[in-house]
Amino acid sequence: MQQTVLDRVDQVAEDVVSLVLRGADGPLAPWAPGAHVDLALPNWLTRQYSLCGNPADHDSYRVAVRHDRLSRGGSEYIHLFLRTGHTLDVSVPRNNFPLLPAPEYLFLAGGIGITPIVPMLAAAVEAGAVVTLVYTGKSVATMPFADELRSRYGDRVRIFATGKQGRPDFSVLAAALNPHALVYCCGPASMLDAAEAVFPAGRLHVERFRPTVKEFAPAKPFEVDCVRSGQTVHVGPEESMLDALNHAGLRVPFGCREGVCGSCELLVTDGEVEHRDDLGAAPGRMYCCVSRALSSRLVVDL
Amino acid sequence: MTSSNVAIRPRRVAPGEVRARLGEPDAMIKKKKLGHIDRHSRRFIAHAPFLAMATCDATGFPDCTPRGDYPGFVKVLDERTLAIPDRPGNKLADSFRNLAENDGIGLMFMIPGVREVLRVNGHAYPTDEPEVLARMRTEAKEAELAIVVDVVEAFFHCGRALIRSRLWDPASQALAEEIPSAGEVAAEQMGVDVDPKVLENMLEAGYRQLY
Numbered sequence: 173m174q175q176t177v178l179d180r181v182d183q184v185a186e187d188v189v190s191l192v193l194r195g196a197d198g199p200l201a202p203w204a205p206g207a208h209v210d211l212a213l214p215n216w217l218t219r220q221y222s223l224c225g226n227p228a229d230h231d232s233y234r235v236a237v238r239h240d241r242l243s244r245g246g247s248e249y250i251h252l253f254l255r256t257g258h259t260l261d262v263s264v265p266r267n268n269f270p271l272l273p274a275p276e277y278l279f280l281a282g283g284i285g286i287t288p289i290v291p292m293l294a295a296a297v298e299a300g301a302v303v304t305l306v307y308t309g310k311s312v313a314t315m316p317f318a319d320e321l322r323s324r325y326g327d328r329v330r331i332f333a334t335g336k337q338g339r340p341d342f343s344v345l346a347a348a349l350n351p352h353a354l355v356y357c358c359g360p361a362s363m364l365d366a367a368e369a370v371f372p373a374g375r376l377h378v379e380r381f382r383p384t385v386k387e388f389a390p391a392k393p394f395e396v397d398c399v400r401s402g403q404t405v406h407v408g409p410e411e412s413m414l415d416a417l418n419h420a421g422l423r424v425p426f427g428c429r430e431g432v433c434g435s436c437e438l439l440v441t442d443g444e445v446e447h448r449d450d451l452g453a454a455p456g457r458m459y460c461c462v463s464r465a466l467s468s469r470l471v472v473d474l
Numbered sequence: 475m476t477s478s479n480v481a482i483r484p485r486r487v488a489p490g491e492v493r494a495r496l497g498e499p500d501a502m503i504k505k506k507k508l509g510h511i512d513r514h515s516r517r518f519i520a521h522a523p524f525l526a527m528a529t530c531d532a533t534g535f536p537d538c539t540p541r542g543d544y545p546g547f548v549k550v551l552d553e554r555t556l557a558i559p560d561r562p563g564n565k566l567a568d569s570f571r572n573l574a575e576n577d578g579i580g581l582m583f584m585i586p587g588v589r590e591v592l593r594v595n596g597h598a599y600p601t602d603e604p605e606v607l608a609r610m611r612t613e614a615k616e617a618e619l620a621i622v623v624d625v626v627e628a629f630f631h632c633g634r635a636l637i638r639s640r641l642w643d644p645a646s647q648a649l650a651e652e653i654p655s656a657g658e659v660a661a662e663q664m665g666v667d668v669d670p671k672v673l674e675n676m677l678e679a680g681y682r683q684l685y
Contacts, residue, residue, distance in 0.1 A: 214545075215520065215544060215546045216544045216545060217544060242605060242608045244608075244609050244611055245544065245546045245547075245609075248520075248546075249520065249546065252516070252517075252520070411683070419682045
């Protein structure tokens, strides 16, 4: 964790505020476009937010947060109770949505899903790539950075206020897509589903803030051998591996608890993992907030 | 206790006499009772991980129970309505049974380190409204039920009781060493011939499953 001071809170759209967090002890850990951080709130909740500022600014991070009507206490707390000048712990940035080199990009953003796209777009333009941003939202007033993006990038930014104009037809965009272009999409689940239906999987990169709905066989109990601590932890059918490890005092960090953020990644040296996350764990790794074991035993580096 | 040490029945002070002994409250005190949740009460509730909840049955027989979770676990639905999640407990459902007979409810919110407490009194009923329960999801589990409170009065209660009790003074935690463990108490009170250590371990195992 890095200690920061909340420098500014600005309203950037209806129900959306932007936070500027300045490093309390000098420069903050570097990041690349697409990265997100965990923000530890004073009410003990931790939430993930994409960095939407400038990666060249090493003194501060910027995030934007929509007040969720069904908030469990994260976005509501940020909107109603956070105070400038107070310190907040912020994780080192993680990136599950990195911008890969390409001559052309199509960016698709829905509502608050614009946040990781803002620095990606800037980096792509800087690199001299051909870019198009299709940005949708209920109305322009609810869409953070819409005016700013339009004035900076002109007609490379296409804004769709779905309340008035309906949704853009992704199949038309897919048909016209340059074969060398990459597509980056961040927004609500319905938008990601629409993109996954028409764009080639190898060229489409998505960032989710909610897990997909998945069906699994009933959860079975299993044992986890933690090689570094020498402990063996039993995971019951009713509890997550993350909770079992933490209750045993092993202190695994976590964020979303839904398999979308990547904070609880573990190195697995033996056993067969049942991956239940939306990130696609690399070989030998797992996200223990949702994933479980197919074998009766897992060996982890913990 | 044996019959030889039954205390003398303390004498009862008549209601009118109580007022005479205490005197009249300050006019200012009456003003602090609000009929709604103002921004200060709202901030207090958003930071409170604990409350005591009092209910009564139809005859007026009372019950008081602790509720706790992460700060802000009680949701402010609007300035006259709160929602308290129901988490797994002893399944006795005393509060729900009481509320079915008598909808009066008294709440006392506490924040570690804060000497003043927030008190909210009103009328309450159970709900399973999905949009309310969705806001109470923790450890990927939703609450089964919540208690909706229609606020009648909300006010801050001064800190004298908490100051005198040194409730938030870390040194006060030494008191915990002077009472028997929950396992020892349970073994004796339930009259079972089990090693208190076994009961203690059962209790600890149960505490692992908080949701």
